[in-house]
């Protein structure tokens with residue numbers, strides 16, 4: 001089993017009650033359970049974490065960078081929430097653990113929303129970005145990591 005971290009940033013703990021017309025009705029616990037099940041079926045051992053604190057997110061990225069270098073982790077699926085649009089520190093953290101693949105996920109289509117959501121500091125250092133496909137985006141990102149693990153990435 002390949003270890004993967006599904007990491008959620010600020011305010012994503014409010015999924016289910018937060019702007020359901022934008023983010024849907026599933027709670028974070030629902031999404032995490034789905035990710036664990038979906039991952040297991042694809043040979044991934046999914047760990048889930050969420051924090052509202054930038055430094056805590058950075059610490060987790062560093063920790064998984066060490067695991068990746070030791071050959072004990074495959075990558076991170078990361079929804080950085082609003083830090084996407086503000087955090088050069090998260091950009092640097094991801095850059096600092098290269099080549100650990102980090103796949104950026106946004107539930108909503110940030111490009112169809114306010115202009116301040118159009119800039120991502122994460123996209124330039126992400127292995128890829130999945131945007132606007134609802135909470136299915138997490139599963140698609142897991143698929144991408146599973147394909148890498150199986151040597152199927154083209």
Ligand code: DQA
Pocket residue numbers: 010011012079080081082083084105106107108109110117
């Ligand atoms: C989000 C989009 C961000 O702009 C917003 O701040 C979030 C959630 C998304 O998943 O669509 O918190 O990352």
